[in-house]
Amino acid sequence: MTDREDKLQLLDWDDEIDCAKSGHQMSQKQLIKHREAWERLEHNLKKVLELPWEEFDNPDSGKIPRALDKVHVLHRDIYKYPILVSKNSGIDNSRIKHPSLYLNNGLISVAIGYGVLSSKKVLGSAKDEDEKKEVTIKDESAPRFVSAILDYLHGTIAFMGDQLFAINKQQLIKLSESSLGKRYRTNQKSLFQAEDVMNILKFIHLKFGLEPVKTIKTEVVAAADFQIDFKKREIYKDTLPKDDECYFKYFEGQNYDCISDLALTYAKFLSEVTDDPDSLHNASLQPTYQMLVSCGLIKKDKFFVSKSRERTGKGLRNGIISSLFDTKTVNLNELANKATGAMAWANLDGKEMYLATESAGLDRQLEIMLKIIATETVAQGRKQGRDYSEVDLSGILSIDTNEKVLFSSGMKSRAVNIAFKDRPINETDEERKAWFDPYAKPLTENKAGGGLAALFHSFIIWKSSNFKFKFKQVEMNNFTGDDAEFDDVQVYVMDKMIKGDEVVLITNNEELKQLLKETYVGNTKKSDRKKALDEIGTSERKSQVVHAANPERKSIRHIRKINPKRFQKASTAYMEQIMEDAKFISNP
Numbered sequence: 001m002t003d004r005e006d007k008l009q010l011l012d013w014d015d016e017i018d019c020a021k022s023g024h025q026m027s028q029k030q031l032i033k034h035r036e037a038w039e040r041l042e043h044n045l046k047k048v049l050e051l052p053w054e055e056f057d058n059p060d061s062g063k064i065p066r067a068l069d070k071v072h073v074l075h076r077d078i079y080k081y082p083i084l085v086s087k088n089s090g091i092d093n094s095r096i097k098h099p100s101l102y103l104n105n106g107l108i109s110v111a112i113g114y115g116v117l118s119s120k121k122v123l124g125s126a127k128d129e130d131e132k133k134e135v136t137i138k139d140e141s142a143p144r145f146v147s148a149i150l151d152y153l154h155g156t157i158a159f160m161g162d163q164l165f166a167i168n169k170q171q172l173i174k175l176s177e178s179s180l181g182k183r184y185r186t187n188q189k190s191l192f193q194a195e196d197v198m199n200i201l202k203f204i205h206l207k208f209g210l211e212p213v214k215t216i217k218t219e220v221v222a223a224a225d226f227q228i229d230f231k232k233r234e235i236y237k238d239t240l241p242k243d244d245e246c247y248f249k250y251f252e253g254q255n256y257d258c259i260s261d262l263a264l265t266y267a268k269f270l271s272e273v274t275d276d277p278d279s280l281h282n283a284s285l286q287p288t289y290q291m292l293v294s295c296g297l298i299k300k301d302k303f304f305v306s307k308s309r310e311r312t313g314k315g316l317r318n319g320i321i322s323s324l325f326d327t328k329t330v331n332l333n334e335l336a337n338k339a340t341g342a343m344a345w346a347n348l349d350g351k352e353m354y355l356a357t358e359s360a361g362l363d364r365q366l367e368i369m370l371k372i373i374a375t376e377t378v379a380q381g382r383k384q385g386r387d388y389s390e391v392d393l394s395g396i397l398s399i400d401t402n403e404k405v406l407f408s409s410g411m412k413s414r415a416v417n418i419a420f421k422d423r424p425i426n427e428t429d430e431e432r433k434a435w436f437d438p439y440a441k442p443l444t445e446n447k448a449g450g451g452l453a454a455l456f457h458s459f460i461i462w463k464s465s466n467f468k469f470k471f472k473q474v475e476m477n478n479f480t481g482d483d484a485e486f487d488d489v490q491v492y493v494m495d496k497m498i499k500g501d502e503v504v505l506i507t508n509n510e511e512l513k514q515l516l517k518e519t520y521v522g523n524t525k526k527s528d529r530k531k532a533l534d535e536i537g538t539s540e541r542k543s544q545v546v547h548a549a550n551p552e553r554k555s556i557r558h559i560r561k562i563n564p565k566r567f568q569k570a571s572t573a574y575m576e577q578i579m580e581d582a583k584f585i586s587n588p
Contacts, residue, residue: 031076031077031078033108034075034076034108034110037108038073038075038076038110041073041103041110041150041154042073044153044154044208044210045068045153047208048065048068048153048204049069051065051203051207051208053065055203056199056200056203058192058196058199060191063191064200067142067143067145067146068146068149070114070115070142071112071113071114071142071146071150072084072112072113072137073111074096074099074110074111074112074113075093076110076111079095081096081097082096082099082111083095084096084113084135084136085135086134086135087117087135088119088135090133091119091133091134092122092132092134092135093135094134094135094136096111096113096137100112100113100115100141100142101114101142101147103151103154103156104156104168105156105213105214106156106167106213106243107155107213107243110154112150114137114139114140114141114142114146115137115138115139116138117136117138119133119136120134121133122134143190143191144184144190144192144197145184145186145190145192145196145200147184148180148183148184148197148200148201149201149204152201152205152210155212155214157175157201158210158213159202159205160212160218163218163296164198164201165216165218165246166183167213167214167246169246169250170222170241170246170247170250170252171249171250172216172218172246172248176390176392177194177390177392178194178346178349178350178390178391179349179350180194180197180198181193181197212246214244214245214246215242215246216246217229217245217246217247218295218296219231219232219248219296219297220247220248221247221249221251221452222239222241222245222247222249222250223252223255223452224240224241224251224252224253224254225239225255225256226238226239226255226256226259227241227247228455228456230288230292230297230459231297233463235456235459238256248294248295249291251448253448254446254448254449254452258449259453259456260456262443262449262450262453262456263454263457263460265438265453266320266439266443266450266454266457267284267457268439269313269439270284270317270457272313272421272439273312273313273314273317273420274419274420275419275420275421275477276419278472279419279420279472281472282304282416282418282471282472283306283317283418284457284461285458285461285462285471286304286416286458287321287324287451287457287458288458288462289396290324290325290353290396291324291455293394293396294325294352294394294395294396299377300377300394300395300396301414302414302415302416302471303370303373303374303396303397303399303414303415303416304397304398304399304415304418305398305405305416305417305418305476306318306398306399307401307402307418307420307476307477307478308419308421308422308477309402309422309480310402311423311432312422312423313420314400314418314420315400316436316440316443316444318398318400319444320450320451321353321451321454322353322355323447323448324353324452324454324455325351325353325395326351326352326353326395327351327353327354327355328347328348328351328353328395329354329355329356330348330355330373330397331344332356332366332370333366336366336369345380345391348373348379348391349391350394352394352395352396353395353396354395354396354397356373356397356398356400356401357399357401367407370397370399370411371410371411372393373393374411374414375411375414376393377393377394378390378391378393404476405417405476406531417473417474417475417476418474419474419475419476419477422477475563475566475569477569478566478569478570479569479570479572479573479574480573484573484574484577486536486574486577487532488519489512489515489516489519489520489529489533490532490533490535490536491574492504493533493538493559494567494570497538497561497571498575502560502561503547503558503560504558505547505550505557506540506557506558506559507556507557507558508549508556520532533559535570536570536571537561537563537565537566537569537570538559538560538567539560539562540558540559541557541558541559541560542555542557542558543558545558
């Protein structure tokens with residue numbers, strides 16, 4: 001027997017292997033694992049080929065088993081190149097130098113040959129007069145849907161409930177229809193589009209019900225030596241990650257002692273930059289709320305708004321939190337633009353956090369865009385092949401703004417406000433940097449550690465709140481800088497209420513009627529009037545009121561406070577403005 005023929009012989013899997021002789025480092029234990037993986041994949045492939053594909057509702061369903069017939073799982077032994085096993089006793093096995101594709105489920109990898117089997121002649125030794133043949137493949141490119149099916153059969157991707165995940169790494173990846181299309185690069189020329197591939201996988205899973213090769217922990221965030229289980233609501237110290245487990249989030253190299261210390265730094269930073277205890281409470285709970293939504297334990301019904309002047313730490317905090325999540329910065333103008341909108345919406349698919357940084361005011365059209373992101377879980381995306389794909393919008397919106405925050409009624413109930421302290425007016429860049437550095441450096445130099453510290457701190461606050469999210473009502477300061485401008489009606493109403501009037505009458509008040517008529521004009525006068533009164537925490541009503549000018553307590557039109565906190569901020573800003581004007585007049 002020639003040396004070549006000797007190398008082509010299949011080894012007895014139960015024999016002792018001398019790896020040193022082969023020059024290829026693979027233990028018998030590894031070979032046994034490869035054999036088990038090969039047998040499992042061969043078994044799974046056979047089962048899928050036997051499925052009643054006539055029941056799959058697609059005109060090209062017959063092409064699926066036909067394509068799978070060309071799949072050949074390659075053997076692995078101590079030598080470099082895997083073995084293509086002949087299915088004909090008169091034809092020898094061969095080695096494949098370049099397999100068509102590889103499958104890796106995070107535990108073990110296998111090589112695949114793809115194409116129609118044939119044979120080729122191989123010359124024997126000089127003493128052997130008979131010609132030998134070995135099996136070969138007429139190599140083809142495996143269709144993308146075949147790659148997806150094989151990944152499912154090998155355990156690279158797996159279903160848990162109705163959700164599909166990639167589990168070949170220690171951090172799982174949620175696969176939506178759109179992200180599945182990106183993963184397997186389906187396009188308009190593909191036989192099966194992303195939606196079709198998802199339906200094929202669901203059909204196989206429904207009929208086959210393959211169990212994941214790893215334990216999928218969708219509610220666990222794991223680090224080097226501790227884990228946070230959000231379903232069990234526990235932090236487990238001295239708990240190491242396992243190869244056969246897959247976690248919702250995995251932070252390699254982050255240990256408990258370091259993160260718990262860093263959480264104290266984050267807590268101090270948060271208490272220094274937030275404007276009031278209620279804002280501190282809301283900001284502290286945000287990371288845990290977002291994590292619970294992201295891992296599917298609760299449905300989203302809130303979005304977060306951070307407000308202050310420039311350079312107050314709100315952007316730094318959002319950056320720290322966003323490191324925990326698959327985050328996409330939202331450009332509202334691109335979403336609203338007809339030319340760029342479809343692509344911009346598609347780019348939001350499957351993200352866990354949407355960060356909108358707004359330095360300009362929000363008009364009605366842009367607020368509509370924000371409302372969709374903040375409140376909807378699905379939106380129509382761009383066309384993929386024959387159909388429009390759905391965009392998964394299950395992530396949480398976080399807005400970072402310097403502008404007025406006054407949402408419509410549909411948004412108010414969902415907004416969680418976080419007010420930040422404005423920095424001293426005359427503070428220099430050097431002074432600001434010196435103040436922030438003790439927090440910014442440790443929390444951002446180790447980006448993953450900073451995010452995990454924020455989550456650790458948030459979990460502790462959530463636990464101290466009896467695992468409830470009782471977000472506080474925070475009234476933003478919308479009256480700083482250029483925003484501290486009031487129209488004549490607002491000034492009139494605040495003057496009256498500052499002097500002690502609980503309500504300001506409109507009925508029989510000719511002065512106010514004239515101001516209303518002159519201040520709000522045009523087609524939008526009613527909405528402008530309503531908005532202006534709302535800005536200072538008041539509203540127009542018609543009901544019975546107790547007032548010296550209404551001794552009979554008739555039902556009359558009047559203006560009253562509906563938001564005392566907002567009125568207080570507005571009236572304080574108004575009084576400060578009056579005092580500044582008085583100083584200027586006395587000392588121009």
